[in-house]
Amino acid sequence: MRQLKRIATRFAAGVGVLWGAATLSFAALHVTAGDAALATVAGDGANPTQAVLDRVRADYGLDQPLWQQYLGYLGRLLQGDLGESYQQRVPVATAIGEQLGETVQLALSAALVAVVLAVGTAVLTARRRPWIRSAASGTELVLTSFPTFVLGLVLLIVFSFQAGWFPVSGNDGPAALVLPTFTLALPIAATLSQVLRTELEEVLEQPFILTARSRGMRDAGVRLRHALRHALIQIVTMSGFVIGGLLGGAVITETLFVRRGVGQLMLTATTSKDIPLVLGVVLFAAAVYVVVNLVVDIVYGLIDPRVVTA
Amino acid sequence: MTAITVPAVLPERRGHTAARRRSLRPGVVLGLAFIGLLAVAAAAPGLLTAHDPLEISSAGAFVPPGAEHLLGTDQSGRDTLARMVYGARSSLVMGLGATAIAVTLGSAIGLLAGLANRYVEGAVMRLIDVALSIPDLLLALVVITLLGTGTVNALFAVAFASVPYYARMIRAQTHVVRSAAYVEAATALGLRRSAVIRRHILPNAFKPLVVLATIGVGNAIGAGASLSFLGLGTKPPAPEWGNMLSLGIQYISNDPFMVIVPGVAITLTVLSVTVVGRDLRRRTEGRS
Numbered sequence: 087m088r089q090l091k092r093i094a095t096r097f098a099a100g101v102g103v104l105w106g107a108a109t110l111s112f113a114a115l116h117v118t119a120g121d122a123a124l125a126t127v128a129g130d131g132a133n134p135t136q137a138v139l140d141r142v143r144a145d146y147g148l149d150q151p152l153w154q155q156y157l158g159y160l161g162r163l164l165q166g167d168l169g170e171s172y173q174q175r176v177p178v179a180t181a182i183g184e185q186l187g188e189t190v191q192l193a194l195s196a197a198l199v200a201v202v203l204a205v206g207t208a209v210l211t212a213r214r215r216p217w218i219r220s221a222a223s224g225t226e227l228v229l230t231s232f233p234t235f236v237l238g239l240v241l242l243i244v245f246s247f248q249a250g251w252f253p254v255s256g257n258d259g260p261a262a263l264v265l266p267t268f269t270l271a272l273p274i275a276a277t278l279s280q281v282l283r284t285e286l287e288e289v290l291e292q293p294f295i296l297t298a299r300s301r302g303m304r305d306a307g308v309r310l311r312h313a314l315r316h317a318l319i320q321i322v323t324m325s326g327f328v329i330g331g332l333l334g335g336a337v338i339t340e341t342l343f344v345r346r347g348v349g350q351l352m353l354t355a356t357t358s359k360d361i362p363l364v365l366g367v368v369l370f371a372a373a374v375y376v377v378v379n380l381v382v383d384i385v386y387g388l389i390d391p392r393v394v395t396a
Numbered sequence: 397m398t399a400i401t402v403p404a405v406l407p408e409r410r411g412h413t414a415a416r417r418r419s420l421r422p423g424v425v426l427g428l429a430f431i432g433l434l435a436v437a438a439a440a441p442g443l444l445t446a447h448d449p450l451e452i453s454s455a456g457a458f459v460p461p462g463a464e465h466l467l468g469t470d471q472s473g474r475d476t477l478a479r480m481v482y483g484a485r486s487s488l489v490m491g492l493g494a495t496a497i498a499v500t501l502g503s504a505i506g507l508l509a510g511l512a513n514r515y516v517e518g519a520v521m522r523l524i525d526v527a528l529s530i531p532d533l534l535l536a537l538v539v540i541t542l543l544g545t546g547t548v549n550a551l552f553a554v555a556f557a558s559v560p561y562y563a564r565m566i567r568a569q570t571h572v573v574r575s576a577a578y579v580e581a582a583t584a585l586g587l588r589r590s591a592v593i594r595r596h597i598l599p600n601a602f603k604p605l606v607v608l609a610t611i612g613v614g615n616a617i618g619a620g621a622s623l624s625f626l627g628l629g630t631k632p633p634a635p636e637w638g639n640m641l642s643l644g645i646q647y648i649s650n651d652p653f654m655v656i657v658p659g660v661a662i663t664l665t666v667l668s669v670t671v672v673g674r675d676l677r678r679r680t681e682g683r684s
């Protein structure tokens with residue numbers, strides 16, 4: 087029962103966040119609506135008459151009272167209608183849908199690589215000799231300080247231009263996915279691994295670890311079976327950070343490697359002032375964040391019952 | 397969604413002795429030295445280079461590093477070192493300016509949430525939740541879509557994207573301080589509410605802000621360079637590390653130096669500021 091109530095509260099909070107995001111998005115659209123009507127008819131120095139402008143305003147529903155426009159906007163959002171792109175003349179949802187596959191592929195492979203690297207490094211280096219820990223945390227510090235585009239360029243120079251192992255750009259095949267994946271994954275992996283090691287080191291000092299060792303359990307077993315299980319919870323709580331890193335990083339990574347995807351779409355929309363498309367991508371990102379956090383919250387309550395009773 | 401939050405600053409391991417805390421680590425010294433170098437470059441670029449960042453050298457384009465041009469010249473024959481030195485100012489202005497705006501706005505919002513009644517607090521916190529649900533870079537891109545591209549707008553974009561973090565931290569800190577014994581004592585002694593806020597709550601709520609803002613300067617420099625790299629911030633021919641890098645990509649196969657130099661500079665800057673910020677945290681946390 088408690089579990090259900092907790093999930094319901096979280097769900098309501100998530101809906102609240104999305105509603106807030108939608109309201110802000112509506113406000114942004116409304117403030118810029120005059121430009122929108124002009125942008126539609128004023129391409130290439132045209133000089134629209136008042137009648138034409140009025141008709142465009144009516145087409146966009148800009149002549150209705152504000153609350154009606156707002157309710158209409160929310161209603162359309164609920165049906166998955168994010169409006170129409172100013173530049174591409176297609177529904178925003180369609181534009182995002184066309185590019186989504188590539189970005190999901192990139193983001194998922196990067197997330198996988200990041201988690202595997204972070205867990206591996208943390209398990210291997212937690213509570214080891216000082217120089218091993220320093221080497222690992224030094225590497226992590228440098229990796230988190232690399233702006234995504236610089237890291238990507240380093241990988242490009244070393245593995246594409248010098249070694250010639252991977253293609254420089256494009257979307258074709260798994261080989262083209264490798265460098266973008268690592269560009270996106272390494273900074274995330276570094277942050278996750280820092281947090282995970284701190285957590286692991288705390289867990290490894292707990293009495294139940296001593297108990298396990300006194301039963302004659304091997305070090306590897308203690309780390310993987312006992313310590314990691316506790317420490318992984320910390321990783322789960324960082325999913326919001328991971329999503330932000332993946333979606334923000336996708337804009338830069340896709341630009342650098344000249345890949346199709348939502349990030350590239352977002353950048354094109356920003357430069358061409360395609361406000362509905364920009365807001366559509368942002369709302370989509372917020373929705374992904376909310377859904378993933380909700381799932382994480384539910385899973386978290388199942389793994390660790392203390393969360394529910396607290 | 398408030399239950400799941402990323403720690404803004406990573407927890408540090410305990411067990412440092414007082415002596416170790418006071419000692420200066422070599423990494424921190426190097427970081428401070430590099431920041432000092434940047435400060436000199438920003439304040440008096442003429443001290444570090446004799447060339448003008450826009451002047452086209454008679455030696456021509458793609459000159460390799462040598463006595464006349466220490467880091468060579470770019471595709472138009474401009475001195476790379478001069479462009480780097482003058483670019484330091486853009487980076488520092490971006491880092492300090494964006495952070496100053498973000499800290500000011502964030503503190504005002506955080507204090508409002510922390511000290512006002514719970515309805516105001518609830519509304520402000522929900523707004524912060526909304527902002528935090530959107531990746532920083534996407535938030536910055538929204539600001540740029542609305543304001544337009546350019547140096548100043550990029551600075552505002554970077555600033556706005558980090559406001560929610562400062563607001564959330566100040567609000568949480570205000571709560572901690574507000575229920576501290578010395579604030580209760582001050583109230584019990586009959587101090588006016590405004591005096592309690594000014595004399596006790598404000599100074600203590602702002603303590604951890606210094607550390608967060610220091611690390612924030614590094615992040616803002618990286619974010620500003622990213623925006624210029626994407627072609628949304630400072631535009632060529634103005635010397636800026638991010639746009640130098642994006643220009644250099646076109647010539648990466650015949651002159652990788654044009655990419656490596658600004659890339660190293662940006663990374664070293666962010667790294668130095670982060671190292672110094674973390675050291676600051678180690679010191680302040682040990683004391684309290």
